[in-house]
Amino acid sequence: MVKKQRSLQRREESLSRDSIIEASVALLDSGGEDGLTFRALSERLSTGPGAIYWHIADKSDLLTAACDSVVARTIHEIVETTPEETIRAIAAGLFDAISTHPWIGSALTSAPGASPIVRIVESIGQQICQLHVPETHQWTAAGALMAFILGVSSQNAANGQLARRQNLDRTDFLEALSTTWSQLDPEEYPFARSVAGRIRDHDDRADFLAGIDLILMGIESMRLRSQA
Known part of the structure; x- marks a missing residue:
């Protein structure tokens, strides 16, 4: 259990706002605003939504940051x-x-x-x-x-x-x-x-x-x- 928590912590620490924004731009380019969801973003970044919310408030914030x-x-x-x-x-x-x-x-x-x-x-x-x-x-x-x-x-x-x-x-x-x-x-x-x-x-x-x-x-x- 401790090993799993440490692994999750390392993934969250390696995740940056810049990497989230870069992945968001790619999703927006391929699927438009409808294609930008926290689920799709989580899958692309191989992380959980919680780690993304640490850097981004909501979808509106994410769209503005990507823009x-x-x-x-x-x-x-x-x-x-x-x-x-x-x-x-x-x-x-x-x-x-x-x-x-x-x-x-x-x-x-x-x-x-x-x-x-x-x-x-x-x-x-x-x-x-x-x-x-x-x-x-x-x-x-x-x-x-x-x-x-x-x-x-x-x-x-x-x-x-x-x-x-x-x-x-x-x-x-x-x-x-x-x-x-x-x-x-x-x-x-x-x-x-x-x-x-x-x-x-x-x-x-x-x-x-x-x-x-x-x-x-x-x-x-x-x-x-x-x-x-």
């Missing part, structure tokens, strides 16, 4: 250059991270005041300050970038998941969508018809970064107006 781990790693890898280029790099990094880990989108929206959101706000906010945006407009500028980055990235990831679940080929899907739009009523949907041909070969990531550039242009315009 924060990916966000922190993504931001840490950014090489700062000019404020504009750094913001583009942050946006591209988060777009790619959410595409790779689709569950991050909902994890971020379910914990708006938690560490991963704060990391993103801080990384963008510091660059906004370096752009010399007036203090009264800094939150607006950072908020616009945050809303666009997280909203578009999460939607793109959700679209990818839907396509995989329904076994949709992206090329075939876009071709069908382009054809449908090109046949819309020209008087009621003139714009949709005019861009129908561009749907076939558009690049989601390139469009996303073009949107970031538009917001940066707006921020610069706002800064100049405030100085006039």
